[in-house]
Amino acid sequence: MDRASAVSASRRQSATHRIEHLRVKVLATLPHDRRAFTQGLEMASGTLYESTGISGRSSVRAGLPGRKPNVRVALRAPLFGEGVTVLGRTLWHLTWRNRVAIERDARTLAELRRVPYPDEGWGVCLQRDRHRLVTSDGSSRLTFRDPRTLAKTGEVTVTEGTRPVTELNELECVGGAVYANVLFSDRIVRIDPATGAVTASIDASGLLHDDETVGGAVLNGIAAVPGTDQFLVTGKFWPRMFRVEFVPA
Template sequence: MKMLKWLTANIFLVFFMACNGDKASSKRFSITLGKGQEKVQYNQTLKAGITNRKKLEIDSVTYSIDGIRLQTEGNDINLKGIHLGHQTLEATVYYEGQSEKISKPITILAEKAPEIYTYTIINTYPHDDNAFTQGLEFYKDTLYESTGRRGESTLRKVDYRTGKVLRKKELSAEHFGEGLTILNDKIYQLTWRANTGFVYDMDFNKIKDFPYGNSKEGWGLCNDGTHIYKSDGTEKIWMLDPETLEEKDHIETVTNTSVFSRANELEYAKGKIYANTWQKDGVMIINPKTGAIEGVIDFRGLKEKVTQNKNLDVLNGIAYHPGNDTFFITGKNWDKIFEVKIAEKEE
């Protein structure tokens, strides 16, 4: 069963391998890892030791990741309470009245393979097939949408039952619209490569622009009621302060076998981040605290249910309706939005 889940999950996930080597060492010491442990799953034991090149008298060694001190027992390190993904294992070596820090890159993977989910269509609604959907979100039972392409990008308020656009704001021609989210009666919208996002009031009046930080592109947005989450096309999902829009922290999206990139449009629901996977008919279910991809929703077949046209593009757009406990799914230049229920896929 575990092998089946692993194989099915890989239909949707394109993994990449990370190279690992010493990031920092000295003429005195370096970190050595157990065989094959450059990649290790969360909550497993990492075996690490110190190569003592000068045969100095070592008093003690402590290990940490991201400033978090790790529990050790001899050469065994317990990997708990840390973020997943590409990390740096740092050792502080205390010797002969001195200390020295050395480090080594490692990759922390998820404990378990993703569960596989499928969908049941509850309702089908009309959708503007001129909308290159980049962001989709319900706020107080009303659907809001961000669309892309230069010269065609918009922010919209939509009656999802009829497909009618109730309010629309066009972006300037140099801006390619991307994800959106709404928090405390403020709308946040990204653009793609302009390093600029916008904040609006609920009447679409722009309050301010904001620059990106370490993330160079804007892809998807969602929020948990306190923090805003931002994807940028890499393995990282950033946590933003909703007032300053400063990138406070990030997680990396990983499975039990590899780090995964290209989370696109985001939705926060039931304590998880749901992320469209760019160019795939699947949605990842991500733990926002660790970055673990805990599930993958198989949306294959949905695109074939819309009217085929020359501009038809990929699935992109997921919005959770808390009142109905359903998800609304669409894509770029799709003429339909599907209201669906999600359930674990039977074997």
């Protein structure tokens, strides 16, 4: 190895072990449907897509952030809606344990086809440059999938230092990184999907007032605002959504 390669390798090595500690800085507060058991959140072409869960109450909605959705479709029981990600004209809509993923028209949200999905569906996002989907299943694992067939093409275990990070939930692909909510916590992690290493731990606590939290109201829902360094963040049954930046803690 020449000196330049050695320096570069050493930088990569230290980068994988250095974890940034960040917090959320709130830039704006938007209304959010407090009946929405939020499971997926993503922005594409100025539209905010939100998927909600619970059998008999699941839906996908699309519209301007903070406004009443323009389009909304219900998911019939027993289906339990989970993550959502847009691929252009279509989107993928996962279900939790129904062993099926639904492809929808991104404009009308009409169902186009169903594809077998034998794993638990939790979060999903598209790494456009890598031409792959990244999915979570509540474990410490991220799975990579073909964006047409959903066939598995690889996986990585997410670790923080040497410890696996479990309960990875809603996802967001941004540049080369993957952001994940950690279920039952106010924490979001930024992951290098090449190694599974957590590169940043983001403290998103304190967004809701104590009197706004009801049972099951956990942070879930992270959507990058395209063309900015900002994110929309919300949670299950949260009355508000927040436009935030991640800044040093």
